[in-house]
Amino acid sequence: MKNRLKVLRAARDWSQAELGGRLGVSRQAVNAIETGKHDPSLPLAFRLARLFDLRIEEIFDDEFNNG
Amino acid sequence: MTNLTMGEGERAEARRRARAIAVLAGSVVCALLIIGAAWTFKQSPGRIAPAGAIIIVALYLVSMGGAFWFACRKSDEVEARDTIFSLAVAGGTYGLTYPGWYFLWKGGLLPEPSHELLYIQLIAVLTIAYFWKKLR
Numbered sequence: 001m002k003n004r005l006k007v008l009r010a011a012r013d014w015s016q017a018e019l020g021g022r023l024g025v026s027r028q029a030v031n032a033i034e035t036g037k038h039d040p041s042l043p044l045a046f047r048l049a050r051l052f053d054l055r056i057e058e059i060f061d062d063e064f065n066n067g
Numbered sequence: 068m069t070n071l072t073m074g075e076g077e078r079a080e081a082r083r084r085a086r087a088i089a090v091l092a093g094s095v096v097c098a099l100l101i102i103g104a105a106w107t108f109k110q111s112p113g114r115i116a117p118a119g120a121i122i123i124v125a126l127y128l129v130s131m132g133g134a135f136w137f138a139c140r141k142s143d144e145v146e147a148r149d150t151i152f153s154l155a156v157a158g159g160t161y162g163l164t165y166p167g168w169y170f171l172w173k174g175g176l177l178p179e180p181s182h183e184l185l186y187i188q189l190i191a192v193l194t195i196a197y198f199w200k201k202l203r
Contacts (some may be wrong), residue, residue: 014076021076025143026083027202032145042142 002061006034023047024054083141089138097130105183118129153197160192 009019016030023030023044032038033035040048049056073081104123108115115123149186165185171177 008118014074018074018076021074021079021081021083024079024148025092027080029143029145038145038148044144 001036001039001063003033003036003059004061005030005059008054008059009034017060022051036041080103086137086141092156094130095136097126101127101130109183141156149197152200153193156196157189157193161189 017027020027028050045056168180
């Protein structure tokens, strides 16, 4: 699933490790989500949304809903 | 040592990584001790002393049980995904290999299945599948 995580993280000048620590996941997990190799669970997606003060659909691209 | 240039999240990630490395290193050391002990006993004729067998099993259960407990408590969802995948591949491989070897042995085509080889195969496939999933 495509997402804006890398852009949002860069805007805050956070490393992957920094974001991972704030989310309670590993740096590798952040990398896997950023590169689209892993779709986060709903609880993790909500944690991300809260952290960036956005809605989930503002971070993740709902490919099924975009034709 | 705490790096003051690190952010709050990076320090948390560094602590998590340090714990994971410590548990992994401990598990590897225990596994190597057990493999070494098993190899030594295999080279020498006769049986293992009952106390020795109990110590080996206890050490194995504690190290594997501790690693499993840690993995369940501290793993994130990507780690859990990789672990479940590698366990499924290793279990599937064992489930195919052992019956195949068993019936070929019963048919007189192969020697009796080797417990040691099957266990080593299980661990090897588990390790390869885990790192393939993690690093690809």
